[in-house]
Amino acid sequence: MIGAGLRWLDRLIAMTGKEFKQLFRDPILLAVLFYFFSADIYLAANGIHMDLRQAPLMVLDRDQSATSRELIQRFRMPYFDLRGELFDAHQAQALLDRGAVLAVLSIPPRFQRDLQAGLSVSVQFRVDASNAILGTLAISYAEEILARFRQEQALDRLGAGIQLQAVPRIEDRHRVYYNPNQNNPWFMSISELLTITTMLSLMLPAAAAVREKERGTIEQLIVTPLSPLQILLPKILSMGVVIVSGVAASLFLVIKPAFQLPIRGSLALFFLVTALYVFATAGLGLFIASLSRTFGQVVMLVILLMMPLLLLSGAWTPPEAMPEFLRRAMIFSPLAHYIELAYGILLKGAGLAVLWDSLLGLILLGSLLFSFGLWHFRRQFD
Amino acid sequence: MRFSRVRALIYKEWREILRDRLYRLMTFGVPVLTFIVLGYGVSMDVERIPFAVLDEDQSALSREYLHRFLDSRYFDFQGIAPDARTLDALLADSRIRFALIIPPRFQRDLLAGRSVAVQSLIDGIFPYRAQVNKGYVSAINAHFSTWLLENYLMERGFSQEAARRTIQPVRLETRALYNQAVRSRWSMGSGLIMLVLMFSPPFLTALGIVREKEQGSIYNIYASPVSAGEFLLGKLLPYVFLSCINVFLLWILATGLFGAPFKGDPVFFLGASLLFIICTTGIGLLISLLARTQAAAAILAMVLTFIPAILYSGLLVPVESMDAATRFQAQLFPAFYYLQIVWGTFLKGLGGSVLWDKVLILGFYALIVWLIGLYSFHKRPKR
CATH class of the missing domain: 3.40.1710.10 (abc type-2 transporter like domain)
Structure with a gap:
């Protein structure tokens, strides 16, 4: 009994060794892995901003007074880039139409x-909202700038010597948790890391499995005493080890030094969860491998599957912006649970006491996907 | 150039698309599916x-x-x-x-x-x-x-x-032009047409040509009297045609499903879209020259079309807020210009009188890409 178990393990180890050898003899694949875990993450985290910076703005100042200039100069960098003055409304419309400016302040x-006479005055702010993200942010910042200006003017009217604290009003005290300066690279680097982990966990085991089909070596494997599980598990094991090591290298050698990401939770838990996720996704990869005949088809199916998986799990867009039914359907996405766990552990410093439900979801979905992929791939052997 | 040969090649390509389960899906399912998934998925209207x-x-x-x-x-x-x-x-x-x-x-x-x-x-x-x-x-x-x-x-x-x-000494009257309620579904619903037309034609054309290389069936073409120009035309025209059908489908989905208004000139929009499709099909041709296997073609297409369409077109990441080098890079991809045409015609109600320069750039782009493609595609491959 023990002898049989040992032989089983022995074969598994031998096959895993074979997979590692094959991987390390493929320089192109190694180069791709290196690129994704280093340069790609750095570029994405550094380059992708969903905030308003230096939005081109022009003003139509019909007053040309000290007060008007005082208001205008508050619309400045980093949010707005004051590109100069306009002299008539038609010109403003034409510039907005052409997309040469994002907003015009009149x-x-x-x-x-x-x-000064105590009348109520309106200032007009016209925004090109054809890009809704930019439109939302530009309006939000303009309101903020004007609110401050308005407050100062109102205090002037109430009379000299009145302090802000001496009138009944609500003071905004915002505290942003987990990322107090709303530092975009902290978010983007993790988001990109999760994206890449998803892509590679789908692609690498599937590629390893399909390569045997493509080259016909699967026939050789079938006639050996190896069971289908002993053929497939080493592929997932070896690729899983490679991916988890890649995540670790990327986290410690790229993200942490380049963006000063604070790692607040337990690293052991993070890597455990990552390994779990890699296995769950590899199951899906095996399913892809059983549908494909060539590596080309694997790549195409991976791309097809990635898009909805990423977009509907909250990796790139906030779940609060999704329709209600999609928000509910997210509990069926392993990536949604992994995102919750990864940000929870890394940025929030949360432990199992808080994250147990996401972990449970990942385990359940993962075992389901893994056994499904394994079952579907094994069917081909019969 | 004989039209009968081109027609035969078009017919062959068409049969191939219809007979392979995966290519059928890629051609008819993926563009529309991507559009719907992204249209619902890529929303920035934070609510509730x-x-x-x-x-x-x-x-x-x-x-x-x-x-x-x-x-x-x-x-x-x-x-x-x-x-x-x-x-x-x-x-x-x-x-x-x-x-x-x-x-x-x-x-x-x-x-x-x-x-x-x-x-x-x-x-x-x-x-x-x-x-x-x-x-x-x-x-x-x-x-x-x-x-x-x-x-x-x-x-x-x-x-x-x-x-x-x-x-209230000063009031701020904000006017959100072209999209009064600032709905990202309007922006995305129309803007995603750009995304689909940017990645789907290159994907299909590159895979279509590389498939023949990989399977070796391209040697049949090399040995036949078909000229390089005829081959490429026969290969690419079906995809141009299919993409034109997609423009109609996406237009209906954008206005019907996502409620985006179409305020501009439809003839101008269709003309500009055709030009853009010719552009992106040409990019597919260039990819097919670089790649030997379908896997490499798919990855290249992903890197050269899908990623720029999302990151460098202005769809999600505003081009204005990029640094100078990235902004320059963004302007190298046709997606940046076509997105302005899409938003211009859908939301702003503009026509050729304002957007002519973007159309001109697209035309120029298409010309260059196709010339490079035609010039570099040889019936007798260099070893």
Whole structure:
């Protein structure tokens, strides 16, 4: 009994060794792995910003007074880039149409005089909202700038000597948790790392399995005393080890030094969860491998599967922006659980007491996907 | 160039697409499916943010204040927390993204004419969501403050009119042009047409040509009287034609499913789209020259079309906020110009008189890509 178990293990180890050898003899694959875990993550984290920076703005100042200029100069870098003055409304419309400016601020004539006379004045802010993300942010920042200006003007009106604390109003005190400066690379680097982990866990085991089909060596493997599990498990084991090591290298050698990412939770838990996720996704990869005949088809199916998986799990867009039914359906996505766990452990410093439900979801979905992939691939051997 | 040969090749290509399960899916299913999945998936309209409250005042005024959040469609109330530790735990567990702490003596201080600081705790994991969340909270606070001040001044003998004037010396009238409600579904619904037309034609054409190389069937072409130009035309025209059908389908989906308005000139839009398809089909041709295997072609197509279409077109990441080098890179891809044509015709109602320069660039691009492709494709491969 023990002898049989040992032989089983012996074969497994031999096959895993074979997979490692094959991988390390493929320089192109190694180069791709290196690129994804280093340069790709660095570029994505550094280059992708979903915030408003130096948005081109022009002003139509019909007042040309000290007060109007004071308001205008508050619309400045890093959010707005003041590109100069306009002199008529048609010109403004034409520039907005062409997309040459994102917004035009118009100040009415007699702005300063009316303000000093205690009248109510309106300032117009026209935004090109054809890109809704930019439109939302530009309006949000303009409101913020004007709110401050308005407050100062209102205090002037209430009379000299009145302090802000001496009127009944609500003071905003925002505290942003986990990423207090809303440092974008912290978010993007992890998001990209999860994306790459997903892609490679789908692709590498599937590629290793399909290569045997493509080259016909699968026939040789079938006539050996190896069981289908002994053929497939080493592929997943070896690729899993490679991917988890890649994640570790990327986290410690790229993300941490380049973006000062604080790692607040337990690293052991993070790597355990990553290994679990890699296995779950590898199951899906085996399913892909059983549908494909060539590596080319594997790549295409992976690309097809990746898009909905990434977009509907909250990797790139906030789940709060999804329709209600999709938000509910997210519990069926292993990536959604992994995202919750990864950010939870790395940035929030949360432990199992908080994250147990996501971990349970990942384990359940993972075993389901893994056994499904294994079953589907084994069917081909019969 | 003989048209009968081109026609035979087109027929052959068509049969091949129809006979292979995977290519059939790639050709007919994927573009529309991608469009629908991304149209629902890529939304930045943050709404119904789950939040909880710690009300340390429990007064009439604090409840009045809380109601401003309950009634907002931007927030989704999850309940009252007994203490601050509970709020922290809820945030850590992602059950809420935002917590509000109303301090004790909230009502007393406000009625006595003193300002009160209200703490909001925001989950900053996703910086964009945090920024939008902050904006919503500030807007509600500003509204409530105005209401408080107005009452305060009216109690001190101001008329309502005068009170309002004093508190609101300057109003900001924002006009969101072209997309009044600032719906990202309008932006994405139309903008995604660009994405689909950017990646699907190169994918299909590159795979179509490389498939023949990989399977060796290209030697039949090399040995036949078909010229290089005829071969490429026969190979590419079916995909150009299929992509034109896709433009119609996507147009219907964008306006029907995602509700985006189409304000511009349809003839101009279709013409510009055809030019863009010719452009991207040409990119597929270039990819097929570089790749020997279908796997390599698929990865190259991904890197050269899909990633620039998402990152460098202005669809998600504003081109204005890129640094100079990245902005230059963005302008090297046709996606950047076509996206402006799409948004220009759909949302802005523009036509050729404003967008002519973008069309010109696309035409120029198409010409160059096709010339390089035709020049480099040889029937007798160099060893």
